Amino acid sequence: MRGTIVLKLPRLFLGLLLALLCGTTVAAQTITTMAKGLDHPWSLAFLPDGRVLVTERPGRLRIINRDGSLGTIEGVPPVFARSQGGLFDVVLHPRFADNQTLYLSYAAGTNAANGTVIARARLEGRRLADLEVIWRNAPLKAGPVHFGGRMAWLPDATLVMSTGDGFDYREQAQVKSSGLGKIVRLHADGSFPADNPFPGSAVWSYGHRNPQGLALDPATGILWAHEHGPRGGDEVNRIEKGRNYGWPVATKGLDYSGATISPFKSYPGMVEPRVVWIPSIAPSGLAVYRGAMFPEWNGSLIVGALAAQEVRRVVLDAGGRELSQERILPQLKARVRDVRVAPDGALWLTTDDAAGSVLRVTPR
Template identity: 45%
Template structure:
């Protein structure tokens, strides 16, 4: 079902930190919030289609198109997913060359003889009138060690400027796996669009060649920083310790040896918040906000925010705006949306500069934030 109604909290007033020597009070921005589609079952990932519209996943295993203000029937040809716990159909990304190849890439929890693990497939999207289907579905990445837990699959997909694909994974709820360099869990993976290994991956001694970085707990947000062409990620901590990182090749981000959080029992995690050989986050939250999707704002609609981070919160149902300066330091955090729509699962910047959110609900929605007239 679709809806073009304005939400009850349609006009949101946001106070920004000074960006041009002006006081914060001079930086108020009014935002229209519109529900453009609802009736989605736990939507998880969204990307925009060249020529207009978007493609969106539902964790239960469906892909829908959103074109001309309408949701399509489920796209045919989606492979079976292990939709249990936090698993299911996860992120989706349109090929940088979609206008020529019609390829889409999606991540999902894949069943195996010993449990499930994160996998990535690519397929050709074929549209015949109002119907759509996937053809030539090929799995290009599959986590090498499946396990029986139903949590911490990751998983975001981000194309780099050189056409390689970053894939984020979780530790599958088994923290020690994030420090096993022969395990895909708790990692950022970098592969080519056909699943092969880029020649310039770190390929450190003892590391699987597809590993880019390790020591991550559960990366559920990732985005490219247009200013630098580098990857930014956001991951879940335990009790505290949600982190924003800029993963670099061959670096170890510490989980579960170091963390700014505590175990759910209240016990200390690892050796504390820092140790030699492990990287520090750019930013962390304590208490945890249960972060989800992330975007770096690069649109024209809100020039005040150019280069800043937008991060969704599942736990507190808000959208955070974080100042990101030219040096890469993260400053003030402001809440743009605060509980009006439910759990925020994904954050995307549309070609027109508006901000599109997915709400992680059984009756989930696509929310469009735009500048008020």
């Protein structure tokens, strides 16, 4: 059953407060629960007919029907579901209306040897048909953390995906021949584009820690990513071909023990982040808002946060530099895993919980 929360905020007080903090204003929003009781819902995809796909981290693909009922899609491949591992992203092929093809990213293997995988399949009714793995990350790693797993399509219909550094393998983020700590770029069939920056490799950019936000701005063609820092040092980066984003040579965070990871907060030849969060907010899920429902948000980055339990709007200037930030759903207290902009301009969220929810945000 869907529930609705109307955020009633004193307009004068809110306007004055936000003007002092960041020079922006927040309109009142309505949050509607579209589905609940989901096991760590990780990602969303909007079907052309109005239904919505939802991944659950333990390895289920669910579907929210137009009448609000919740169904299950059969044929999902086995996943390595432990700790941070499991089923991650779902994205539709750019010509999904013609070919019914979708893509899944997930953790595969065992605790001793695992990696991030991309598979594609056709959606036929309530099942996946002709599923095939088109890419496997290498080298394999041990341990159930830092997989990355976010996907996005570039304007040339190539697919990009983020990969984590494997936590105990952070030096691999600087090794161009390794798939750990990277953003990779593939053709729709999994082959490597000839114009990738490193011949015979899927690597598009490197020096990443654990990127769990990846989004293309449809108006500008700019690819944005954010990644978890260690103890502080979460980053938002503008992703460009062949660039080195620093980890672990340069970081603004500390190790979890408080020890210094690197003496360098920046390093020559390595890209400086556009946004840094200290302390960490644990960003997960990223969207560039382009839509009609919240015109004042157009061009902003919308960021979900796990540790901070919030949704942030990052306001950018014409050059993609941060102008200000604001918490756009001040009454929402939940670990936000994914944020998406629906075709109608509504903002959709998933909450990271054993009984997680899918939420739709519209103007009041």
